[in-house]
Amino acid sequence: MIMSRGLLIAALIALSVSAMAHVCTAEAVSVAISDVTCELHESVIVPVTLSGVTNYGTGTINITYNPGVVHVTDVASTHQSTLITPNIDNTTGITRISAWNTGGVSGDVLFANVTFESVGPCQSLLRIDIRKLVDTDMSSIPTTVANGSFTTIGQCPGDLNEDCEITPADAMIALRMAVRHEYSIAADLDGDDRVTALDARMILREAARQM
Numbered sequence: 001m002i003m004s005r006g007l008l009i010a011a012l013i014a015l016s017v018s019a020m021a022h023v024c025t026a027e028a029v030s031v032a033i034s035d036v037t038c039e040l041h042e043s044v045i046v047p048v049t050l051s052g053v054t055n056y057g058t059g060t061i062n063i064t065y066n067p068g069v070v071h072v073t074d075v076a077s078t079h080q081s082t083l084i085t086p087n088i089d090n091t092t093g094i095t096r097i098s099a100w101n102t103g104g105v106s107g108d109v110l111f112a113n114v115t116f117e118s119v120g121p122c123q124s125l126l127r128i129d130i131r132k133l134v135d136t137d138m139s140s141i142p143t144t145v146a147n148g149s150f151t152t153i154g155q156c157p158g159d160l161n162e163d164c165e166i167t168p169a170d171a172m173i174a175l176r177m178a179v180r181h182e183y184s185i186a187a188d189l190d191g192d193d194r195v196t197a198l199d200a201r202m203i204l205r206e207a208a209r210q211m
Contacts, residue, residue, distance in 0.1 A: 029053045029133065031061065032146035033126050038115065038138035039153050043073060043117040046148070048097070048128070050109040055135040056081070058100035059111065067093040073117045078110035086112075091169045093124075094130075095107060104136040120158030123164040125149055157186055158203040171204040 014055050030051040036044055048063075050056060063072070071090040075097055077083040084098040097112050126148040133141045158166045160173040174187045177195045187195045189202040 004193050027052060027196075028142040028144045030144050030146055031111070031128055031130055032135070033063065033114070033128060035149045035155060036126075037151045038111065038118045039078055039114075040118050040121065041079075043115055045076075045115050046126075047078075047113050048111045050111050050133075052107070053109050054106045055104040055137070056106070056109050056141070057104055057134050057136040058098070059133040059154045060096065060098040060131040061133075062099065062129040063114065064125075064127045064129065065093045065095075065150065066089065066121075066122075068126040069118070069120050069122050069152060071117050071119050072114060074115035076115070078112045078113060080105050080109045081111050083112060091187075092164060097201040102136070118152040120151070122159060122166065123149055123151045124154055157189055158206055160184065160187055160203075164181045166203060166207045168204060168207050171200045171207060174200040174203050189193050 022089040025148065030049075032049050032051065034046055036043055036046055048061070050059075065072070068091050070096045072088050073142040075083060075088070075095065081099040081101055084100070086098070089095065096112070097114070099112055101109075107192055128145045128147055130143050130145065135141055156164070156166065158170055160170045160175075161178075174195055175195055176182075176199060177184065178197050178200060182192075183193075183195055187199055188202075189199045190196075
């Protein structure tokens, strides 16, 4: 039986859609950094990893963090990824990392080793912003991001419920303390030896800044 022209066109469209779906559902590479907990002024090396990559060629990422909590003191190459001189800016809390592997490498890859140092109490998110990730043919690699966190052991000023985060919930606690004339050094952000609505506003501003 000869297929009609209409059926032939429909079949070709179906095959095209199927091929496109196959391309679109290709598994993305996870670019990840771990959660870390440290004592104050302690340093720790944290790897940045690429999971399930094929023919990794070169990449550039930014890591952003709260410079009041943590600084980056070094970024090092790995046996799978050669580093280009990083741009470490602990004033703004942004470190840019570029690295490459000219031969290409696949699987789970150590992109870079980052040394963090605790410089203050509380918690900072470690956010990854992927600027570029390509294979040895300079074709873009689809990615997902797994951000991490850096926590310094010890109570953080403004963290009144001791969950290692400053949130609007902490501001509400400070406001209740102000109404009841209660005192906590962690709530006294302006250092005037009392807890007032001003402290609650300062905590709320810090919570908004960290979001």
